[in-house]
Amino acid sequence: MAKMKALSLDNISCVFPSRHGGGSYTAVKDATIHVAPGEFVSVVGPTGCGKSTLLNVGAGLLAPTSGEVRVFGEPLQGVNHRAGYMFQGEALMPWRTALDNVTAGLEFAGENKKQADEKAREWLKRVGLGGFEDRYPHQMSGGMRKRVMLAQTLIRDPDIILMDEPFSALDIQTRQLMENEVLEIWMASRKAVLFITHDLDEAIAMSDRVIVLAAGPGTHPIGEFDIDLPRPRDVAEIRNNTRFVELHAAIWDVLREEVLKGYEQQRRG
Numbered sequence: 001m002a003k004m005k006a007l008s009l010d011n012i013s014c015v016f017p018s019r020h021g022g023g024s025y026t027a028v029k030d031a032t033i034h035v036a037p038g039e040f041v042s043v044v045g046p047t048g049c050g051k052s053t054l055l056n057v058g059a060g061l062l063a064p065t066s067g068e069v070r071v072f073g074e075p076l077q078g079v080n081h082r083a084g085y086m087f088q089g090e091a092l093m094p095w096r097t098a099l100d101n102v103t104a105g106l107e108f109a110g111e112n113k114k115q116a117d118e119k120a121r122e123w124l125k126r127v128g129l130g131g132f133e134d135r136y137p138h139q140m141s142g143g144m145r146k147r148v149m150l151a152q153t154l155i156r157d158p159d160i161i162l163m164d165e166p167f168s169a170l171d172i173q174t175r176q177l178m179e180n181e182v183l184e185i186w187m188a189s190r191k192a193v194l195f196i197t198h199d200l201d202e203a204i205a206m207s208d209r210v211i212v213l214a215a216g217p218g219t220h221p222i223g224e225f226d227i228d229l230p231r232p233r234d235v236a237e238i239r240n241n242t243r244f245v246e247l248h249a250a251i252w253d254v255l256r257e258e259v260l261k262g263y264e265q266q267r268r269g
C-alpha cells in the first residue's frame with residue numbers, strides 16, 4: 001500500500017453556476033493533488049485558474065462537485081479540523097488586540113482564556129512580535145498583521161497548513177523575511193503544507209515539490225517538479241543556486257503558456 005497522505009484530493013471537479021446567467025462554469029476538472037506528512041508542496045498557476053478553489057476544497061469549506069478528499073486516509077466530511085488555513089487577505093478582527101486575535105481559535109474551541117493567552121504570548125514571540133500583544137490591527141504594519149495571522153493559524157498546532165498567497169501584499173524585503181520565518185518554523189515541526197502562489201520564485205524557494213496548474217476552465221495539474229535544493233534555505237540566497245535557475249527554467253517552460261492563456265481570458269473578461 002502507498003504511504004498514507006496527509007491530504008489527498010482525488011479526481012476533484014468543481015462546477016459553479018455561471019456568472020453570466022444560466023449555464024455553468026467548470027473551474028476545476030479532474031484534479032488530483034497529494035501532500036505527504038511533513039511535505040511542503042506549492043501550487044502555481046495563472047491568475048483565476050482555480051487555486052483558491054482547490055484550497056477551499058482541501059479545507060472542507062467547499063464541497064467538490066465530484067471527487068474525493070481524504071485527510072490522513074479518512075474521507076473528509078465538513079470542515080477539515082486537522083488543517084489551519086491562512087487566507088490571502090486581511091483576516092484579523094479589528095476590534096481585538098494582537099493577543100486576542102491569536103487566541104480566537106482556541107477560545108472558540110473552548111480552551112480556557114489564561115492557558116490560551118499563555119500560548120498566544122509564546123507564538124507572538126516566535127513570529128517576532130513579543131511586546132506587541134496589546135496592539136490593534138490598525139496600529140500594526142502589513143507585515144506585522146501577517147505575522148499575527150501566522151501565529152493565529154499555527155497556535156492550534158494543525159497537522160496540515162493551507163496557505164493562500166499569504167505574503168502577496170507585502171513588499172519584497174518583508175516578504176522574504178516572512179518566507180524564511182515560515183521555513184524555519186516548518187523545519188522545526190514538519191507539518192504538511194499546501195501553499196498557493198502565483199510567484200514561481202517563491203514556490204521553488206520554499207517547497208519540496210511544485211505543482212503547475214493549467215489555465216482555466218477545467219484546471220488540473222499539468223506538471224510536477226521535485227525541488228531537490230538543500231535545506232535549510234535562505235529564500236533570497238537560494239535564487240543564485242545553479243539548480244534553482246535550472247528548475248526555474250524547466251517549470252517556467254510549462255507555466256508560461258498557461259499564464260498567457262490566463263492573461264488572454266482576463267482581457268476578454
Ligand SMILES: Nc1ncnc2c1ncn2[C@@H]1O[C@H](COP(=O)(O)OP(=O)(O)OP(=O)(O)O)[C@@H](O)[C@H]1O
Nearest residue numbers: 016017027046047048049050051052053054198216
Ligand atoms: N463561488 C463561485 N461561483 C462562481 N464562480 C466561481 C466561484 N468561485 C470561483 N469561481 C470562478 O472559478 C475560477 C477559479 O477561481 P479561484 O479563485 O479558485 O482562482 P485563483 O487561481 O485562486 O485566482 P487568483 O490567482 O486570482 O487568486 C474563477 O474563474 C472564478 O471566477
